[in-house]
Amino acid sequence: MYKLSHHDLIILLASMSAMLIFSRIASELGRKLKFPGVMGELIVGILLGPTILGEIAPDFSHSLFPKVGNVSIALDGIVKISVIMMLFVAGLEVQLPLMLKQGKAAVYTSSLSMVIPFLTGFLVAWFFPNLFEIKDEKQHLLFSLFLGTALAISALPVIARILMDMNIFKTRIGMIIIASAMFNDLLGWLIFSFIISFMSGGASTVNVWYSIASIIGFGLFMLTLGKKLIDRALPWIQTKLSWPGGVLAILLGSCFLCAAFTESIGIHAILGAFIAGIAFGDSVHLNEKAREIIHQFVTNIFAPLFFVSIGLSVNFIENFNWLIVVIILVLAYVGKVAGAGIGAYLGGFTKKESLAIGFGMNARGAMEIILGNLALNAGLINETVFVALVIMALITSLSSAPLMRKFLELN
Amino acid sequence: MDLSRLKKRASFPFETIATAVAFSPRLESILAETKRISVLFNTNLVLIHIGEKTTEKEETLDKLIEKIGFDKDKYRIIWMDGDPVDTILKLCKLNTVDLIILGALEKENLFKYYVGSIARKISRRAKCSVLLLTNPSVSPKKFKKIIINGVDNIKTIHTLRAMVYFARYEKTKNITVVQEVNIPTLAMTMADSNTAPEANKIKKELVQEESIKLQAMLDSLDKMDIEVTMKTLNGKPGYAISNYAKIKNADLLVFNSPDTHLGIFDRIFTHDIEYVLADLPCNLLIIHSRV
Numbered sequence: 001m002y003k004l005s006h007h008d009l010i011i012l013l014a015s016m017s018a019m020l021i022f023s024r025i026a027s028e029l030g031r032k033l034k035f036p037g038v039m040g041e042l043i044v045g046i047l048l049g050p051t052i053l054g055e056i057a058p059d060f061s062h063s064l065f066p067k068v069g070n071v072s073i074a075l076d077g078i079v080k081i082s083v084i085m086m087l088f089v090a091g092l093e094v095q096l097p098l099m100l101k102q103g104k105a106a107v108y109t110s111s112l113s114m115v116i117p118f119l120t121g122f123l124v125a126w127f128f129p130n131l132f133e134i135k136d137e138k139q140h141l142l143f144s145l146f147l148g149t150a151l152a153i154s155a156l157p158v159i160a161r162i163l164m165d166m167n168i169f170k171t172r173i174g175m176i177i178i179a180s181a182m183f184n185d186l187l188g189w190l191i192f193s194f195i196i197s198f199m200s201g202g203a204s205t206v207n208v209w210y211s212i213a214s215i216i217g218f219g220l221f222m223l224t225l226g227k228k229l230i231d232r233a234l235p236w237i238q239t240k241l242s243w244p245g246g247v248l249a250i251l252l253g254s255c256f257l258c259a260a261f262t263e264s265i266g267i268h269a270i271l272g273a274f275i276a277g278i279a280f281g282d283s284v285h286l287n288e289k290a291r292e293i294i295h296q297f298v299t300n301i302f303a304p305l306f307f308v309s310i311g312l313s314v315n316f317i318e319n320f321n322w323l324i325v326v327i328i329l330v331l332a333y334v335g336k337v338a339g340a341g342i343g344a345y346l347g348g349f350t351k352k353e354s355l356a357i358g359f360g361m362n363a364r365g366a367m368e369i370i371l372g373n374l375a376l377n378a379g380l381i382n383e384t385v386f387v388a389l390v391i392m393a394l395i396t397s398l399s400s401a402p403l404m405r406k407f408l409e410l411n
Numbered sequence: 412m413d414l415s416r417l418k419k420r421a422s423f424p425f426e427t428i429a430t431a432v433a434f435s436p437r438l439e440s441i442l443a444e445t446k447r448i449s450v451l452f453n454t455n456l457v458l459i460h461i462g463e464k465t466t467e468k469e470e471t472l473d474k475l476i477e478k479i480g481f482d483k484d485k486y487r488i489i490w491m492d493g494d495p496v497d498t499i500l501k502l503c504k505l506n507t508v509d510l511i512i513l514g515a516l517e518k519e520n521l522f523k524y525y526v527g528s529i530a531r532k533i534s535r536r537a538k539c540s541v542l543l544l545t546n547p548s549v550s551p552k553k554f555k556k557i558i559i560n561g562v563d564n565i566k567t568i569h570t571l572r573a574m575v576y577f578a579r580y581e582k583t584k585n586i587t588v589v590q591e592v593n594i595p596t597l598a599m600t601m602a603d604s605n606t607a608p609e610a611n612k613i614k615k616e617l618v619q620e621e622s623i624k625l626q627a628m629l630d631s632l633d634k635m636d637i638e639v640t641m642k643t644l645n646g647k648p649g650y651a652i653s654n655y656a657k658i659k660n661a662d663l664l665v666f667n668s669p670d671t672h673l674g675i676f677d678r679i680f681t682h683d684i685e686y687v688l689a690d691l692p693c694n695l696l697i698i699h700s701r702v
Contacts, residue, residue, distance in 0.1 A: 093596045097682030103671050160596035164613060169594070170563075170620065178595060224679055282680065284650040288598065295602035 008070045015064050015075065016305065018048060023304040034165075036158055036397050038366045041304045042390065045311015054315070065312050079309045080269075082302035083370060087189070087270040088255040089298045090367070091277020092291060093156060094182045096223075102179045105347025109176055109340055110183035113361050114152045116339030120331050122148035131327060132385055139380070145195050146380050150372065150389060151328075151335050153188035154181040155365030155397065162363060162401045168408070173353060177360045180340065185367065186278075192371055193262070193271035199378045211266040218261065218272070222279040234285035247290045248297075251280060270374070303366070310373055310390070319383040328388040332396055336362040356407035363400040368393035417504060422540055422700045423573045429457040429508040431499055431529070432488075434468060439475055440547035441514045446479050447551040448512065448542070449486075451580050456486035457506050461498050464490040496532045508539045515543040517691045524678065524689060531688050534697055535673040540573075543695040553581050554663040554694070558656050561588040561625050561641070562648065562683075566667040569700030571632050571639075574665055577696075578637045585638040587659075590625045591651045592618050592643060618643065649686035657692035664692060668699040 004012065026040030046052060053061040066072050099106055125132060125144035134143050159181050163169040169178075197211060238247050255276045262272030280286055341358030349357060372389035375381045381389075430445040432438060442458075449456045460468070472488065489506075491498055503511055515530040534541045559574050561567060571588065578586050594617050601610040622643055629639055644651040656664045666684050677685050687695060 089599065093599045095595050096680040097677075098595055100671075100677055100680060101682055156596060157599050160600045164600055164617075170617065284647045284686070288645070291598045292602070295598045299599070299602040 002070070004070050004074060008074070011064065011066065011071045012074050015071070016078070018064065019044070019305055019308040020301070022048065023308050024300075027304070036161070036365060036394075037299075038303075038307050038369065039394055039397075041307035042311055042369070042394070045308040046316050047311070048308065049312035050315040051311065051317050075309065078302075079306050082298075082306040083374065084259045084269055084273045085252070085255065085298045085302050086306065086366075086370060088252075088259075088273040088277040089295055090156065090185065090189075091274040091279075092281035092286075092294070093160075094186055094274075094278045095282060096182075096186075096278070097282070098175070099179045099183050102176055105172075105176050105344065105349065106179045106183075108347040109343035109357060109361075110180035112343030112346070113154070113180050113336060113340035113358075114184050114187055116342070117151040117332070117335030118148035120148070120335035121151035124327070124331060132324065133382065142195055142199055142380060145191070146375055147331075149188050149191045149195065150368060150375075151332055152184060153192075153364065153367050153371060154184040154336075154361050155363050155367040155393070156181045156185055157367075158363040158365030158397045158400070159360060162360065162404070166401060166404065166408075173349070173357060173360075173408075176344065176347070176349075177357055180343075180357075180361060184361070188367075188371075189271060189274050192374070193268045196268045196374060196378050196380070197266050199380050207266055214265040215262065215267050215271065218258075218265075219275055222258070222275050223282075227279050227282060230279055230283050231285055234280075234283055238285070238287050238290065244287075244290055244293050247287065248294060251290070251294060254280070268374070306373075307366070307369065310369065314376075314383050314386060316387055316390075319387045321384045321388065324384055324388045325391050328385075328392045329395060332364065332392050333362060336396075352407045352409070356404045359400055359403035359407065362403075363397045364393040365397045366393075368396075417507065417538060417701065420507070420509075420701055422509070422569060422698050423576045425452045425454050425509040425540075427455045427457060427506060427508050428452070428510045428512060429459055429499075429503055429506065430512045431495075431533075432458050432460040432472060433514070434460075434471065435514070437514045437547055438471075439479070440549045440551075441512065441544060442475055442481075443479050443549045444544055444547045444551045445512045446481055448510075450482075454485075454509070456481065457502070457508060458486060458488045459499055459502055460488070460490050461493060461495040462490075463492065495529050496536070499529075499533060500536055500538070503537060503539050510540045510542060511537060512542045512544065514547055515545060515691060515695075517545050518689070534684075534688060534695075535669060537668070537697070538699060538701070540668075540699045541695075541697045543691060543697075545691050545694055552662075553583070555583055556659060556661045557583055557586045557663045557665065558652065558659065558661045559586060559588045559665040560652055560667065561590045561628070562667065563621065563624055564667055564670070566670075566698075566700045568628055568632065570665060570667050570698040571628070573698045573700070575632065575635055575637050575639075579635055583637070585640060587640045587642055588625065588629065589642045589644055589652045589655060590621060591648045592621050592645050593647055593651075618645075647682075647686070649681075649683040653687045653690065653692045661693045663694045663696055665696045665698060668697050 022044040023041040026044045027037040030037060030040035048065065050061065099110065122144045125147040129140050132143065134140050159177060163174045163177060168174045237250050241247065255273045258272035258276035259269035263269040337355065337358035340361040341354040344354040344357040345351065369390055372381065372386045376383065376386045428445065428449050430441060445456065489502055491502065511533065513530040513533060519528055530543055534543060557574065557578060559571065574586055597614065625641060629641060644655055664687065666687065669684055673685065681689060
């Protein structure tokens, strides 16, 4: 068994310490200015990574965050586990019944807020591949599918926070936005998992159908019989095992098991974690305190490690291309606001309310960055597109609340 | 079928009550319970049997009717063939039934739950109020502990009015209106950039907001001489109240009729009244306010 050397361990611990402490300071400062936490974490990554520290003190930057070697591998493992856990907690909050309860308006809003941005992204990438420097024919289709998905996804945590701050969370508008964002996330991650598995697997047709059949079977099992088993097991786990250690261990153990399963059948591990999250999160027996602990644990420890690592791996100045940033921003705003807005209007909302719903759904936040990072690692997009996606995620998140206020005529 | 009589018809007073006659071992107790309620509200009664009319069945029913002591002028029997659910629902509409009383098992096996039993199918689709009796008795007792779902919905005020009417006839002094507070994504939102006092304040405000709405509704309700108690529960809608009814040994749990047509997806991704139908904690009354 390979082991980290004494020196490697010191570097790993020092780098993780820097990532966590600086990102916490940045997040706290950002909180005062009402910025999403992820923004501070990204900025720390940019400051510590090749963009700033790498330029000013390259030797120090490389020694603290080495690009090769054991420390790099260890850190990569931690970041991958972080993504899996982040998708698990995202799944915990997807409440499929909420979508069913919202009726016609939710059906229109959620489906059009998915379809129109998807088509916007797909068609632009399909007909203008040169804009994104796509040359390979196989990659052309996959990139088009990816861009469609990236524009269709929403960021539930940011959206929920905005609605709570605006005091409209429990209103009809709030519930429609939440239910539609959940639907977008669910479908978006499902599509993305398939795209990424096509990209990384070089899968044959037989393998693809096997993977699709397996994931459908797995999803159905987890959301029916699996959910019943969880409902039976959770009360026992929460009362008979040590609290809260027992339930946390079982939850994360199940998350990793499901992630391992989907990875083994050729679909990305994130989908298994996401589905496991949905199955556990939907259980009425999942103690609210356990849910809070797991969210705190993942959001405040693993998520910062992931978001800081993004800044560490990409040079944001070198890869900044204003044309691609503008294109992606325009596509993001047009697709999402039009899609969700038309859907809401057809669902019975007024024009102003529909526009407010459109801008509310437009916040991409952390989910977009996770999606972009996975695509970058799989070689599906280049760093320029990734930087544009990160900027789009931040701008859409920051602009959501003021634009919603404007159309809802709130102070 | 002319259904104009049903449109906007108030859920109370009850004028016509129906029950399904299934010739099961519980038939006598269901008929006894139906008679008590019918006498209580002074209503007409329709006994519906879906299936072949045989001499044996007629004799059995006549004997039971005589034993229980139905008022001859107040009831009639309808014998009809066809799909039990569709036919019962159709007959309820044709006869302007205000309340149908059915026997129901507390819990059904997984397959039957997903497929749906007759009583539960009627509960989901009926255009009149439905009373599901879990443990009908040949010596019926009045409903003393009544718990009502105080969900934030346009129908709730009608349900509350109907239950004040119900409680007055039943001579129940107190009814409890339960509000379930569930804030999806709260744990996730609070985990990100909130201090503990801030998170608690946000939670408290969201809960308070819900309570104020229900309190305003209760203030506008003409309670007559009925004492109305408000209770707030944290938890998933449907499940929390069901659990509460079980713990409190309630006699009757009251829900609004479903807003949408409930299908198999609502059973797979259980929510609201489906939690109650999955495992009936006590007798269930679904008020159809026809709004």
